[in-house]
Amino acid sequence: MMDQTYIDNSHYSEIKILKEEVELLQERVCHLRQKIDHLQRHCKHLFLETAGMRECQKCGFSESTYY
Template sequence: MMRETDPRVIRTEIMRLETALAELRQQLAEMQKACPHEFQETPLSRTCRKCSWTESLYY
């Protein structure tokens, strides 16, 4: 992978990646919202085996 040294190109790439990340986070949130969770529990948390949604059991 060739590294770009122009700061404008790097900033543009960062913005592109941040936008893609936000879209992927939204997709994941929608999947987790609709998931019929199957939890695997530990003393501190429970995590869905299907969508990786995690909830802390330590309050």
């Protein structure tokens, strides 16, 4: 009969903390993207147009002008 080998769990708490931090950062990124989207939807755009696209100088919204 074989003895059970030792399982090293020393990094478990660090992994748990890092996963929680990743989750918080993902929520923050989602919130910031929503804020950017809101600002871009409500911006009175000041476009700089180039060949094939235009970009708002105030909020960074861009769109293709190839229709």
